Amino acid sequence: MKNLYLASASPRRYELLGMLEHPFERVNAEIEELQQEHEAPHQYVVRLAIEKAQAGLQQVSDPQAKVLGADTIVVVAGKVLEKPRNKDHFRQMFDQLSGSTHQVMTAICVATEGKELHDLVTTEVTFCHLTEAEVEHYWSTGEPLDKAGGYGIQGRAGKFVQQLRGSYFAVVGLPLYETNQLLQRIEQD
Numbered sequence: 064m065k066n067l068y069l070a071s072a073s074p075r076r077y078e079l080l081g082m083l084e085h086p087f088e089r090v091n092a093e094i095e096e097l098q099q100e101h102e103a104p105h106q107y108v109v110r111l112a113i114e115k116a117q118a119g120l121q122q123v124s125d126p127q128a129k130v131l132g133a134d135t136i137v138v139v140a141g142k143v144l145e146k147p148r149n150k151d152h153f154r155q156m157f158d159q160l161s162g163s164t165h166q167v168m169t170a171i172c173v174a175t176e177g178k179e180l181h182d183l184v185t186t187e188v189t190f191c192h193l194t195e196a197e198v199e200h201y202w203s204t205g206e207p208l209d210k211a212g213g214y215g216i217q218g219r220a221g222k223f224v225q226q227l228r229g230s231y232f233a234v235v236g237l238p239l240y241e242t243n244q245l246l247q248r249i250e251q252d
């Protein structure tokens with residue numbers, strides 16, 4: 064596959080897309096991430112993935128470009144948890160995550176000149192009950208800062224996960240199977 068671009072600054076997405084073994088370049092796609100009133104979480108995450116792919120497409124001058132955008136959110140009891148702004152915000156988030164099941168939604172979108180395909184992957188994750196000391200310690204590692212829901216399943220938060228139903232890679236930021244399928248479909252259509 065040629066002319067593939069990844070519209071993401073996420074080091075995780077860069078590494079994961081590399082596993083699909085298609086050569087690609089990175090392109091900048093800064094967009095505003097703000098959930099609108101009355102916008103359901105699944106609509107929100109899909110909209111962001113589409114906006115990232117389209118913003119990336121604007122950046123490249125390649126008419127054959129296929130631009131991949133993705134977005135990940137954590138949803139607890141219907142509410143979206145974004146990246147933690149500070150320690151208090153992080154504590155509030157972990158109050159909800161500790162000892163319960165939440166959803167991680169990752170949307171992906173591939174945009175070309177004139178075509179756009181997207182998909183949504185939802186994974187259920189159950190966290191064990193965490194003590195205040197564990198939550199404090201996890202914050203002090205710095206790992207929560209740049210991650211939706213304030214945790215990295217691929218890192219120190221892996222040990223909090225009692226159960227996962229769905230795609231591990233989608234939780235980390237890029238569902239490998241679904242992304243590969245989307246790239247194949249855009250080639251064929």
Ligand SMILES: Cc1cn([C@H]2C[C@H](O)[C@@H](COP(=O)(O)OP(=O)(O)OP(=O)(O)O)O2)c(=O)[nH]c1=O
Nearest residue numbers: 071072073134135210211214215216234235236
């Ligand atoms: C839940 C979870 C999220 N994350 C990460 C994936 C995403 O990088 C990030 C969610 O934020 P996003 O806004 O989806 O992505 P981003 O800002 O990191 O990068 P870009 O918009 O440029 O593509 O959280 C993990 O690494 N591990 C996890 O277990």
